[in-house]
Ligand code: FES
């Protein structure tokens with residue numbers, strides 16, 4: 001079946017030009033119900049998306065749940081230590097077999113009528129079903145998604161043919177290799193719900209360096225020489241903005257200094273820059289000398305998202321006695337930026353619903369946005 005964009009693709013022609021002539025996406029792409037339904041299939045139904053970190057579920061039976069663009073999922077560590085991403089929708093009558101996070105032992109049991117699935121999603125028991133004619137348990141398992149892993153992050157895909165994300169992220173992996181992200185451990189992610197803006201605004205805000213010197217002018221002395229570099233890797237699988245600030249170990253908090261010990265494997269060059277990256281559609285990363293913050297963008301409607309935040313640090317930092325206190329301070333530093341960024345995204349959602357909403361021109365410092373637009377357009381185009 002061919003998917004067709006309810007916004008004519010010609011309206012995006014200018015969005016994918018080189019940045020000096022490009023314009024932002026058509027406003028309807030941020031506000032239209034029909035376009036969001038299209039994106040649910042064309043983007044979230046076809047592309048790999050991030051569901052969280054492997055180290056959230058270290059032991060067999062550990063699980064967490066996540067809802068991606070309306071699909072309730074459970075991410076579970078199997079008895080063989082492999083990770084499965086399963087639909088959390090019970091195949092009896094649609095209750096959810098898991099919510100929140102924790103350990104489920106060896107089985108996922110639906111609370112409604114106790115249909116019970118193993119950690120691969122196979123239906124193993126279903127009470128009082130012996131009179132149901134031709135009932136074959138093998139046909140009623142929890143649907144499983146494809147799973148891929150990269151640097152400790154778990155990705156899932158609803159589509160059978162999409163090329164594995166890890167093979168596309170090789171170059172980006174080399175670029176951030178000194179952080180040894182796969183060995184870092186995450187803090188327990190915190191979810192904030194119901195932010196009133198379209199999911200794409202959060203991707204854009206997370207990688208666009210243009211606003212930093214203005215919206216955040218009172219927060220940090222961003223380099224006057226505008227020393228930003230942007231990089232994209234193979235097929236725009238990761239879109240990166242780097243702020244070369246020149247100070248060693250500058251950090252996003254009021255002291256400008258890292259609260260945790262510097263990650264030992266960083267080079268001098270790494271320690272003189274912040275990096276911000278999107279792994280579209282929904283994984284965002286930011287790195288400084290002592291930690292990496294990551295968050296997931298979880299769309300819930302055309303005009304709402306949930307966000308899930310965590311921090312990656314070496315085990316030696318997790319082991320510090322002051323860990324919780326230092327984490328609170330680090331988080332407060334990041335929150336200062338969020339307290340400026342998130343209200344702007346809310347305002348933009350209002351602005352983009354106006355009859356005067358622009359399909360606006362970009363500064364050269366917004367080159368990453370033209371790249372993101374190209375990533376999107378490659379997926380909006382009809383595929384059989
Ligand atoms: S809906 Fe799950 S067992 Fe009935």
Ligand SMILES: [Fe+2]
Pocket residue numbers: 205211212216337341
């Ligand atoms: Fe910002």
